[in-house]
Amino acid sequence: MSAVLDSLRSAWTEASPTLPGDGARRARALEEFLAAGLPTVREEDWKYTSLKRLDNRTATLPVMPDATAGGALAERLGVQGLDGPRLVFVNGHFVPSASDAGDTRLEIGSLGAALAAGFPHDRLGSVIDLQRYRFAQLNAALFADGAVVRAPRGVVEPRPVYLLFLTLGDEDALPIVQPRIWIEAEAGAELTVIEHHTGERGDALSNVVTEAVAHDNSRITHFRVQEQAPAHIHIAGLNIRLERDARVHSHNIDFGGGLVRNDLHARLVAPGAELTLDGLYFTGGTQHVDNHTRVDHLAPQTRSTEDYRGVLDGQSRAVFNGKVLVAEDAQKIEAHQSNPNLLLNRRCEVDTKPELEIYADDVKCSHGATVGQLDTTALFYLRSRGIDADTARSLLTFAFANDVIGRIGVEPLRERLAAQVLGRLPEGESIRELT
Amino acid sequence: MLKISNLHATIDGKEILRGLDLEVRAGEVHAIMGPNGSGKSTLAQVLAGRDTYEVTGGSVEYLGHDLLELEPEERARKGVFLAFQYPVEIPGVNNVYMLKAALNARLKAAGDEEMDAMAFMKLVREKMKLMQMDPSFLHRAVNEGFSGGEKKRNEILQMAVLEPKLAVLDETDSGLDIDALKVVAEGVNSLRSPDRAMVLVTHYQRLLDYIEPDYVHVLSGGRIVRSGDKSLALELEARGYDWLQPEAVNA
Ligand SMILES: Nc1ncnc2c1ncn2[C@@H]1O[C@H](COP(=O)(O)OP(=O)(O)OP(=O)(O)O)[C@@H](O)[C@H]1O
Ligand SMILES: [Mg+2]
Numbered sequence: 057m058s059a060v061l062d063s064l065r066s067a068w069t070e071a072s073p074t075l076p077g078d079g080a081r082r083a084r085a086l087e088e089f090l091a092a093g094l095p096t097v098r099e100e101d102w103k104y105t106s107l108k109r110l111d112n113r114t115a116t117l118p119v120m121p122d123a124t125a126g127g128a129l130a131e132r133l134g135v136q137g138l139d140g141p142r143l144v145f146v147n148g149h150f151v152p153s154a155s156d157a158g159d160t161r162l163e164i165g166s167l168g169a170a171l172a173a174g175f176p177h178d179r180l181g182s183v184i185d186l187q188r189y190r191f192a193q194l195n196a197a198l199f200a201d202g203a204v205v206r207a208p209r210g211v212v213e214p215r216p217v218y219l220l221f222l223t224l225g226d227e228d229a230l231p232i233v234q235p236r237i238w239i240e241a242e243a244g245a246e247l248t249v250i251e252h253h254t255g256e257r258g259d260a261l262s263n264v265v266t267e268a269v270a271h272d273n274s275r276i277t278h279f280r281v282q283e284q285a286p287a288h289i290h291i292a293g294l295n296i297r298l299e300r301d302a303r304v305h306s307h308n309i310d311f312g313g314g315l316v317r318n319d320l321h322a323r324l325v326a327p328g329a330e331l332t333l334d335g336l337y338f339t340g341g342t343q344h345v346d347n348h349t350r351v352d353h354l355a356p357q358t359r360s361t362e363d364y365r366g367v368l369d370g371q372s373r374a375v376f377n378g379k380v381l382v383a384e385d386a387q388k389i390e391a392h393q394s395n396p397n398l399l400l401n402r403r404c405e406v407d408t409k410p411e412l413e414i415y416a417d418d419v420k421c422s423h424g425a426t427v428g429q430l431d432t433t434a435l436f437y438l439r440s441r442g443i444d445a446d447t448a449r450s451l452l453t454f455a456f457a458n459d460v461i462g463r464i465g466v467e468p469l470r471e472r473l474a475a476q477v478l479g480r481l482p483e484g485e486s487i488r489e490l491t
Numbered sequence: 492m493l494k495i496s497n498l499h500a501t502i503d504g505k506e507i508l509r510g511l512d513l514e515v516r517a518g519e520v521h522a523i524m525g526p527n528g529s530g531k532s533t534l535a536q537v538l539a540g541r542d543t544y545e546v547t548g549g550s551v552e553y554l555g556h557d558l559l560e561l562e563p564e565e566r567a568r569k570g571v572f573l574a575f576q577y578p579v580e581i582p583g584v585n586n587v588y589m590l591k592a593a594l595n596a597r598l599k600a601a602g603d604e605e606m607d608a609m610a611f612m613k614l615v616r617e618k619m620k621l622m623q624m625d626p627s628f629l630h631r632a633v634n635e636g637f638s639g640g641e642k643k644r645n646e647i648l649q650m651a652v653l654e655p656k657l658a659v660l661d662e663t664d665s666g667l668d669i670d671a672l673k674v675v676a677e678g679v680n681s682l683r684s685p686d687r688a689m690v691l692v693t694h695y696q697r698l699l700d701y702i703e704p705d706y707v708h709v710l711s712g713g714r715i716v717r718s719g720d721k722s723l724a725l726e727l728e729a730r731g732y733d734w735l736q737p738e739a740v741n742a
Binding site for chain 2: 433440455456
């Protein structure tokens with residue numbers, strides 16, 4: 057067994073007495089994960105993303121910084137100006153003093169507290185295809201805490217619930233942080249959740265697992281915003297189930313991290329379900345960002361629209377694999393997917409692959425993936441009006457990314473992300489008003 | 492103001508301009524006509540600095556500068572303006588803010604004070620009225636989803652705001668209905684002044700009824716093969732291009 061797996065076992069032995077929930081369940085999950093081992097590039101799903109750099113690392117349990125430091129960090133790195141409830145976690149541990157569940161009719165709290173109060177442990181994992189998604193087992197074994205956000209039947213909460221996950225890395229060891237998130241909108245309910253993963257310093261591995269269930273006629277808007285430090289390894293699984301007439305809009309934004317892997321798996325299980333997937337990755341340096349999305353249309357009259365876009369700079373690398381499955385008898389389906397990529401220089405690389413598996417005949421499906429540079433005609437047009445070349449390039453790059461950012465309805469978040477894109481572009485600050 | 496001497500230009504190794512000479516003085520309006528594919532747009536794009544064309548010989552002097560040495564944005568800031576035959580759609584970039592950035596870049600380069608948002612909006616609204624453009628175009632992305640005629644009007648709006656010294660209009664009249672043509676002509680005429688010059692590329696005499704040129708040239712086979720006054724345009728309308736140097740026309 058590799059060093060990292062050994063260290064995971066020791067970490068578990070050390071931590072298990074203090075972990076909330078059903079210990080036997082956790083133990084089983086650990087054994088299953090260790091038996092399967094880390095994925096390798098020989099597996100089709102991991103062909104372009106190597107975890108070899110993990111092999112000889114020593115995974116450790118993250119230290120919990122004191123609450124005051126956590127609060128200060130939240131102020132510094134968090135999204136400001138949000139008016140809803142907020143839960144803050146540092147290295148996977150809940151920081152009550154920096155959190156405010158606010159005054160809402162939602163059920164919001166730390167997962168640890170929820171499990172202690174009787175939240176059924178076996179509900180966790182019920183939305184996940186565990187065979188396919190191994191890292192969920194590791195999370196199931198070792199999660200220290202996380203969040204539960206539930207909207208009871210008919211409750212409509214327009215203010216976003218802000219879940220801030222801060223990670224502090226380490227220079228030598230590899231702290232592993234494993235937040236676990238449960239989101240649920242009961243029939244007719246509406247809620248918005250922002251999952252924000254950010255941090256600083258050195259290395260860390262985060263393995264986030266989110267499950268979201270949208271019951272009949274409910275709406276969930278979900279944001280996953282990842283701005284981890286450059287050395288960070290970030291693995292995230294987002295698992296969604298949509299029931300009759302449910303609507304889910306997921307926004308998946310990756311700006312940070314050194315090695316990032318997202319597995320999004322959505323299942324539309326009843327007629328009328330409608331899913332929108334927006335994604336944006338903006339990479340530079342030697343970043344590697346891999347998005348695997350999978351949408352299963354398991355019932356007739358369901359719709360999905362996916363727009364994942366990438367802007368790549370430096371020597372970065374991106375992978376996109378978008379699978380759409382339409383089950384037999386799932387007629388009158390619409391599924392649209394696009395993955396345009398903008399390469400800002402010739403040293404970056406994208407591997408993009410749509411995968412359609414369609415077993416029904418009355419379906420409307422489309423997909424399109426492109427990898428290209430900025431439109432030289434548009435560049436020339438702007439320059440011919442007196443706009444300098446750098447500004448023109450930045451403007452077109454921003455407009456490309458802003459297609460996704462512009463669809464973000466939560467203003468402080470949208471503004472922050474737009475500002476971050478601009479911050480990475482030459483002359484960025486002067487072009488904000490041009491768009 | 493503009494002196495083009497023996498200009499040669501190629502695209503993808505194919506020679507399009509083959510020794511073109513043209514001189515334009517301040518205050519003048521020149522019309523350039525000529526068969527499809529003769530190199531009119533090539534000339535216009537080369538003057539604006541499009542780098543897909545390679546200039547392989549000759550020179551272009553503009554207000555004492557070697558124009559060919561300047562970047563496209565430097566040319567624009569020194570007062571060169573090209574109204575595109577096919578204006579480019581730029582999704583996600585706001586029409587009016589693009590124009591503001593363009594104007595301010597020009598003012599800044601000239602050492603003048605940049606215009607604030609209020610003054611600028613007032614100016615644009617005025618010019619839009621002149622161009623009979625609906626204010627909703629303020630908020631749209633550059634040319635995105637504009638009809639052919641709307642795009643052409645938008646080009647002239649940009650010109651009216653930027654007040655260039657040398658305007659090159661590449662078939663701005665094509666695709667315009669009669670009313671739009673009058674509006675565009677009015678926009679152009681309002682800019683006519685002793686210190687500005689214009690080069691109109693057109694296929695139709697019709698435009699020249701509204702904007703009277705001082706000179707008319709025929710560009711054919713990459714060269715100016717005939718120059719005259721406005722009566723030349725009438726003659727071309729009546730006789731076509733065939734009677735002019737057939738070997739050049741067919742080259
Ligand atoms: N990339 C290219 N490779 C080869 N030939 C090209 C290329 N681009 C343009 N040309 C050719 O250059 C010639 C001149 O084109 P240009 O657009 O300047 O003509 P024009 O006089 O403006 O014609 P029109 O009246 O139709 O607008 C044409 O024959 C055109 O096919
Ligand atoms: Mg042309």
